[in-house]
Amino acid sequence: MSDVRLARVHYVPAALESGVLYVSDEYKVAMHLCACGCGSKVPISLGPAGWKITERNDKPTVRPSIGSGQLPCNSHYFITDGRVDWLRPMSAAQTVAALKSDHDRREDYYRDMNRKSLWWNRAWRRLLGWFGRG
Known part of the structure; x- marks a missing residue:
């Protein structure tokens, strides 16, 4: 092709x-x-x-x-x-390294997304608490 x-x-x-x-x-x-x-x-x-x-x-x-x-x-x-x-x-070694790199990139991305989500949730709960709804 x-x-x-x-x-x-x-x-x-x-x-x-x-x-x-x-x-x-x-x-x-x-x-x-x-x-x-x-x-x-x-x-x-x-x-x-x-x-x-x-x-x-x-x-x-x-x-x-x-x-x-x-x-x-x-x-x-x-x-x-x-x-x-x-x-x-x-090569076999390059394949293993590429798979590890792909895995690490995904892990880093989702770990960062989780941190951002946790920050947002804490801020939202605090804001709701200020208005007596939390």
């Missing part, structure tokens, strides 16, 4: 078409068949703690890179303006 087109969907279909990046904004997930042609489904979690997909001229760009180090093909690539830009295959 050398070109990727974007398909915005509510649900990702069970049968995927090669060369199509299916994006569900509602469920914050995207999926496509591995760019190498091996036929493996590659899920991409979206959002502040995941990948970001932008669109220009109906062509998707995905960041950071997509590393399929857990698949037998070990594919590693960017999708930029609908084009697959190949990177060196990921």
Whole structure:
């Protein structure tokens, strides 16, 4: 696969078409068949703690890179303006490091969100207390 087109969907279909990046904004997930042609489904979690997909001229760009180090093909690539830009295959150590980095990024994001939520809840309760409703 050398070109990727974007398909915005509510649900990702069970049968995927090669060369199509299916994006569900509602469920914050995207999926496509591995760019190498091996036929493996590659899920991409979206959002502040995941990948970001932008669109220009109906062509998707995905960041950071997509590393399929857990698949037998070990594919590693960017999708930029609908084009697959190949990177060196990921070694087992790089795959483990990338998975740990992804996990740590999600942990940090949700820990920070929890702190912000706790701060807001305490402030709200204090405000309600001032008005005799807390």
